[in-house]
Amino acid sequence: MSTQTARKDAPSTSKGRATRDRIVAAAADLMYRHGAAGTSTPALRDAAGVSSSQIYHYFADKDDLTRAVIAFQTQAILANQTPLLAKLDSLNALNAWRDVVIDAAREHGGTGGCPLGSLSSELSDHNPQARTALAASFTAWAAAIREGLLGMVGNGTLRPETDTDRLALALLAAVQGGLLLAQAQHTTGALEAALDTVIAHIHDQATPR
Amino acid sequence: MSTQTARKDAPSTSKGRATRDRIVAAAADLMYRHGAAGTSTPALRDAAGVSSSQIYHYFADKDDLTRAVIAFQTQAILANQTPLLAKLDSLNALNAWRDVVIDAAREHGGTGGCPLGSLSSELSDHNPQARTALAASFTAWAAAIREGLLGMVGNGTLRPETDTDRLALALLAAVQGGLLLAQAQHTTGALEAALDTVIAHIHDQATPR
Structure with a gap:
């Protein structure tokens, strides 16, 4: 795993913050039940009701999301x-x-x-x-x-x-x-x-x- | 993951027991460092110096090995x-x-x-x-x-x-x-x-x- 830190800036709009919050809450639930390694982008996409591109819009990579x-x-x-x-x-x-x-x-x-x-x-x-x-x-x-x-x-x-x-x-x-x-x-x-x-x-x- | 229990009988020869012990010790070391999910058959094969078929000779499946x-x-x-x-x-x-x-x-x-x-x-x-x-x-x-x-x-x-x-x-x-x-x-x-x-x-x- 990379030791580089890639981060995205916090969203500037309330709608953006709400979407990011929804992704994080869904990822937290998935990681709690299946671990970080057991949490895939497709599962997160379905759980949060967002597209993969939205996930990557808010998070640089899985470490950033974690x-x-x-x-x-x-x-x-x-x-x-x-x-x-x-x-x-x-x-x-x-x-x-x-x-x-x-x-x-x-x-x-x-x-x-x-x-x-x-x-x-x-x-x-x-x-x-x-x-x-x-x-x-x-x-x-x-x-x-x-x-x-x-x-x-x-x-x-x-x-x-x-x-x-x-x-x-x-x-x-x-x-x-x-x-x-x-x-x-x-x-x-x-x-x-x-x-x-x-x-x-x-x-x-x-x-x- | 299956809840069925598949087990192999213990080896009957001392050579068989030694091989099985070597596989278990190598698997224990790999699982300690990388987790059970992070321990692959090829990695175990290399670490224990055995073939995949030897691993499957002694263990019914990964749950049995775990x-x-x-x-x-x-x-x-x-x-x-x-x-x-x-x-x-x-x-x-x-x-x-x-x-x-x-x-x-x-x-x-x-x-x-x-x-x-x-x-x-x-x-x-x-x-x-x-x-x-x-x-x-x-x-x-x-x-x-x-x-x-x-x-x-x-x-x-x-x-x-x-x-x-x-x-x-x-x-x-x-x-x-x-x-x-x-x-x-x-x-x-x-x-x-x-x-x-x-x-x-x-x-x-x-x-x-």
Whole structure:
């Protein structure tokens, strides 16, 4: 795969932006279900209801499209999680976030995995541009979790010396590992065990009341 | 992909077994680097130094070969981990296991991920036979970790009421999530954070001395 970065400029009209958005949403859905390699231009054309020339009008190549899908999925996850993480003012709120993550995985019986995790497993070793984008996405996700934990330090729920960087990474790894295992095991048992163990540790770090 | 299971009988001669083993080892290496979909018969033929007809002599189809690779990687991981896990008689021994997992990931700068985790992410949603095999592999891995933790309960290091099932799953999820994040981030930071957080929780469960 090329390590060159070819990009198209963002569309200048609202109609152009709508078409581009429709292509990206359809590509994200296809890549989530079949992987990036399993997503062909004809399938995308049919799913998005556009012509191949429209796809190539908005995207220089498949790597360009893949980057757009990574940005789309990152935005979707952060839009879903940030409101919950922004109000992590208590251990109860942390458990509410845990429930949302687990319920989402349960909804489809564990299948699917994480849209970003699956793309990362497929692409990171072979597509340096995608890897860099995915690394930035995971960093942004960990930062959103850390912000929430910092709120709990700010209001005295967690001790000032709590290592929020480390706990945020541990929670993100628990989500990723738990979702990956759910895909094989068709149960959220490992996801629950992982999140509950890290959260139990956070409980133990809480200021005694 | 077919959900039918076609299998060939195990070779009856030692020469046959050696050829089959060479094919499986070469396929495991190719699938680890390029995924199952990215592993072609010509590439496998060249890597194993065998003919296509030899490959089809030992394997009914690619699914049959993939199952053999999953069995091979499971055996390799358990052979590597079980001796360490079998002597988990102390918190220090648990940390020694942690170091081995992290050092292995550091050795290749975080690239590669877990051979079983990567195959699971690629195959679980589309290949029911592979998914079932991978689920069994993860269950065996978690059981080996649990055996180690049970040893620590047996010698009084951990309290009798310790939920070793849950902790084993949490450790396995930490390994999987940490290795997946290492592949994107090219650092073992998340792997270390995840393992250290679960292990810190296990420390807190230890019998007071």
